Amino acid sequence: MIGVGIIGTGRMGNAHAGNLSKHPRARLVTAYDVNPTQMDAFVKKFPEVKPAATVEEVVNNPEVGFIVITSPTYCHAEGLRAAMATGKPIFCEKPLCRTAEELKEIAPLISSYSNLFAVGFVRRYSAGGIKLLELVKAGKIGKPICCSIDCLVGGWKREWGDWFADYGKSGGCTLDMLAHHIDLANGLFGVPASIYARAIMMPQGPEKPYDYISATTTSKDGVICNMECSWLRSGPSDNFMVVYGEKGALKKSDAHGLQFFAPGQPVEDIPLDDVKVGELEEKVEGDMYVREMAAIIDGIENGHAPLAGAKQAIEAMKVALGMLESAEKGKVVLL
Ligand SMILES: NC(=O)c1ccc[n+]([C@@H]2O[C@H](COP(=O)([O-])OP(=O)(O)OC[C@H]3O[C@@H](n4cnc5c(N)ncnc54)[C@H](O)[C@@H]3O)[C@@H](O)[C@H]2O)c1
Structure with a gap:
């Protein structure tokens, strides 16, 4: 039975705790949150949890054999430093951290970490994500040519004062949401050679916060990837990724799962x-978050590497930060 310690008991802390508490070989032990109201609500929901007074108390609890970091993005580095000092298996929500300076510090530490390190790129654990990577690698669409990614929220509800609406804390929709798709694109085409982006970057002043980015990356093999992501106050939301190749195209979407398009053929729904x-x-019965934790618990028990580990965490950060740098400077960024 693996004892779990959680840092940050907000939305994702609750989501992972709920899934881990139902896992037959995991049990919740302790948790810490800077906000006592959050902590109280968490302990009411999960009465087996012993509230801790600090991050250190969570990670050093001898009953904790797995540390889950679900604090806000700008606090991940702090949680990671404490967690890595223990040598215990770690899961950290995405994105890995907030800034280039933190990445410089954290990247070598997680790359050489002696125990399991997993990052929350949950789409790597979705059946559609796994199958898309597998089929493109197996040559189903032939040589990939280009890729189109839309990750649009049209009814974003966060208000000023929320850390998500603080660009310095969350990195806006690019670091927070697009990072998932950047990671999938990295898995398909490798880290891009060049990036050009235009972005709003959450301007101060308007009554309600909003954000938008349009980015074009080019892989070392010449695959052009166009990505669009938003946190806007009105309009439809959508979430899809299409990879076009010389022999066909694969589309993964929240609405229709995974579909294959071949010239002159009816659209084929890929069974998942x-x-x-x-x-x-x-x-594993359940959504991608259930599958993610099930795979990571199995990885801890049997020494399997996570589907999203240090390499994926670092590479996605480099590309996301490259997009923000390109948008800030109005220049192409070469990686
Ligand atoms: N994988 C996904 O699909 C997904 C979805 C949503 C959020 N996230 C990521 O998960 C992380 C948490 O997001 P959330 O939606 O749960 O946010 P949240 O605001 O709901 O929860 C964060 C919690 O951490 C607490 N906290 C703040 N500073 C802390 C600190 N220094 N130490 C411990 N706790 C602290 C807050 O009080 C809050 O309860 C973010 O990095 C976010 O990007 C991932």
Whole structure:
């Protein structure tokens, strides 16, 4: 039975705690949140949890064998420093950290970490994400040509004062949301050679906060990837990724799962029911967050690497920060 310690008991802390508390080989032990109201609500919901007074108290609890970092993005580095000092398995929500300086400090530490390190790129654990990577690598669409990613929120509800609406704390929709798709694109085409982006970067002043980015990346093999992401106050929301190749195209979307388009053929729905999660032998019932934690618990027990680890965490940060740098300077960024 793996004892779990949680840092940050907000939305994701609750989500992962809920899934881990139902896992047959995990149990919640302790948690810490800077906000006592959040902590109280968490302990009411999960009465087995012993509230801790500091991050250190969570990570050093001898019953904790797995540390889950679900504090806000700008606090990840602080949680990671404490967690890594213990040598215990770690899961850190995405993005890995907030700034280039933090990345410079954290990247070598997680790259050489002696135990499991997983980052919350949950789409790597979704059946559609796994199958898309597998089919493109297997040559289903032939040589990839280009890719189109839309990750649009049209009814964003956060207000000024919320850390998500503080660009310095969250990195806006680019670091917070697009990072997932940047990671999938990295998995498909490698880290891009060049990036050009235009972005709003959450301007101060308007009554309600909003954000938008349009970025074009070019891989070392010449695959052009166009990505659009938003936190806007009105308009429709959408979430899809299309990879176009010389022999066909694959589209992964929240609305229609995974579909294959071949010239002159009807659209083919790709079955996803039997897609395995990494090395996990057992079938996991539940959404991608349930699959993510199930695979990571299995990884801790059996020494399997997570589907999203240090490499994926660092590479996605480099590309996301490159997009922000390009938008800030109005220049192409070469990686
Ligand atoms: N993988 C995903 O799909 C997904 C979805 C949403 C959020 N996230 C990521 O998860 C992280 C948390 O997001 P959230 O939506 O749960 O935010 P949240 O604001 O709901 O929760 C964060 C919690 O951390 C607490 N906190 C603040 N500073 C802290 C500190 N120094 N130490 C401990 N706790 C602290 C806050 O009081 C709050 O309860 C973010 O990095 C976010 O980008 C990932």
